[in-house]
Amino acid sequence: xxxxxxxxxxxxxxxxxxxxxxxxxxxxxxxxxxxxxxxxxxxxxxxxxxxxxxxxxxxxxxxxxxxxxxxxxxxxxxxxxxxxxxxxxxxxxxxxxxxxxxxxxxxxxxxxxxxxxxxxxxxxxxxxxxxxxxxxxx
Amino acid sequence: xxxxxxxxxxxxxxxxxxxxxxxxxxxxxxxxxxxxxxxxxxxxxxxxxxxxxxxxxxxxxxxxxxxxxxxxxxxxxxxxxxxxxxxxxxxxxxxxxxxxxxxxxxxxxxxxxxxxxxxxxxxxxxxxxxxxxxxxxxxxxxxxxxxxxxxxxxxxxxxxxxxxxxxxxxxxxxxxxxxxx
Numbered sequence: 608x609x610x611x612x613x614x615x616x617x618x619x620x621x622x623x624x625x626x627x628x629x630x631x632x633x634x635x636x637x638x639x640x641x642x643x644x645x646x647x648x649x650x651x652x653x654x655x656x657x658x659x660x661x662x663x664x665x666x667x668x669x670x671x672x673x674x675x676x677x678x679x680x681x682x683x684x685x686x687x688x689x690x691x692x693x694x695x696x697x698x699x700x701x702x703x704x705x706x707x708x709x710x711x712x713x714x715x716x717x718x719x720x721x722x723x724x725x726x727x728x729x730x731x732x733x734x735x736x737x738x739x740x741x742x743x744x745x
Numbered sequence: 746x747x748x749x750x751x752x753x754x755x756x757x758x759x760x761x762x763x764x765x766x767x768x769x770x771x772x773x774x775x776x777x778x779x780x781x782x783x784x785x786x787x788x789x790x791x792x793x794x795x796x797x798x799x800x801x802x803x804x805x806x807x808x809x810x811x812x813x814x815x816x817x818x819x820x821x822x823x824x825x826x827x828x829x830x831x832x833x834x835x836x837x838x839x840x841x842x843x844x845x846x847x848x849x850x851x852x853x854x855x856x857x858x859x860x861x862x863x864x865x866x867x868x869x870x871x872x873x874x875x876x877x878x879x880x881x882x883x884x885x886x887x888x889x890x891x892x893x894x895x896x897x898x899x900x901x902x903x904x905x906x907x908x909x910x911x912x913x914x915x916x917x918x919x920x921x922x923x924x925x926x
Contacts, residue, residue, distance in 0.1 A: 636818045665835055669811060685772045686791065703771060705792060730811035731835050733794040735771065739812060 637728070639707065639740045642672050644726050650677030650693040650702045657732040658697060668729040668736075674744060675702050675736075676724040679717060689714040691725060691741070700734050704741040713743055766799040768884045768921035775808060775917045777892075779910040786820055786909065788813040795919040797884055802846025804858060804886075806839040806919075828899050829865050837864040843877065843886075853878045858886075864897040875917075887918040 646668065653675055657664040677693035680701060684690070689711035693702040704725045706714060717723065727741030773793035779786040794807045810831035815821040825831040841860015843849075849856070858873045875888035892913045894901065901909050 632817070632819055634818045636821075665832070669832065669835065683772075686774075688791070690772065703792070730792065731809040733771070733792070733807050733809065733836075737792045737809060737812060739792065739814070 636740075637672070639672060639726060639728060640709070640742045644674040645671040647674045648676075650675050650695045651697075653702060653729075653736050654695040654697045654700045657736050658700060661732055665731065669731060671729055672726060673729045673738060674724050674726040675704070675738065676722065677702060679719050679721050679723060682714060682717060682719065684711075684714075687711070691717070691723075691743070692735075693723075693725070700732075700736065702738065703735045704738045706741045706743070710742050717743070767924040768797045768799055769924040770795050770919050770921045773806070773917065773919035775915065777813075778914045778916070780914075781908055781910045783908040786815070788815045788821070788824070790814070793917075793919070795886070795921060796924075797843070797886075797921050799846075799884070802843040804839070804841055804843055804860070808837040810835055810837060823905075828901065834864075834866045837862070839863070839871075841871075841873075843875075846877075849877050849879050851878070851880060864892075865899055867897045869896055882923060884921040885919070886921070887916075889914060889916040891915070 653664075653668070653673070656667070675693060677695065679691055680694035681692035682689070683692070688708070689706035691704040691706065691714070693704065695701050702725075704727055724744040725738065725741050726744050727738030730737050730739050771794055772791055773795045774789065774791045775793050776787065776789050790808060790812045792809060792812045796805045797803070810829050811825060813821070813824065815824065829837075839860055839862045841858050844857045844859055846856070848854075853876050856875055856877050858875050860871065860873075861868050862871045863869075871890075873888065873890050875886050878885040892915055894909070894911055894913060
């Protein structure tokens, strides 16, 4: 009788273990739209932080959900995905926001020169600060 | 006579300035693919910066490791934290020269790009085969090659060694446009 109980207990633990492992393995990506942003700032501020001290800025911004506000200077479509460029006071750099599929559909309502806020995950700095999986907030 | 000289000089100046033309893309794509017994792993990066100097055929590429998007969040986490350590080494770079760039015409041409690739803080000389097509307003470069994980000091723990191929296939496509300031 006792042996049976032990076997059943082990089986249950095993099933839970497999279930947890499976869940972990299939862990979903962060949903940017539903997450609160970690940092809110202007396009000027983020480009200045990156151009003055990139490694320090990396520790602050990388992998964080950042909301950046600024003026739209370009709207592009690349491989069906929308890209919004936000103007900054830097001569070369801007903030490049690669939109999610959902937000790409909304891009047609945006105009150059408009001031908007974009929320996305910061992946770093090339010539521009790059945000991925972006959502347009307003 | 003077005006002729002026015109000639003007043409020369135009040539000099256009000769320093740079072509650039900020949305280049790099994809890698690892095919192993347990699972296939694929990641895309569409935020690659690539610059070509059209006078010398020199090419420079910069890639953000965190911009690689995986199908599974866990894979992306492991890639960034355990393998390429993207907090320590946020970028991979390539600097090199397109061999025979001056002979490239409109038609797609097979070339070799020779240079130094740096991944995970480790630099290595490499020759990458590529196809190049040069038109009026663009330089299109694409191709694929293999990388050996071991060449870049990337250690894969024994437990998951079967999940990740030792040889990673890299595919790239850059559509460079003339650079305007």
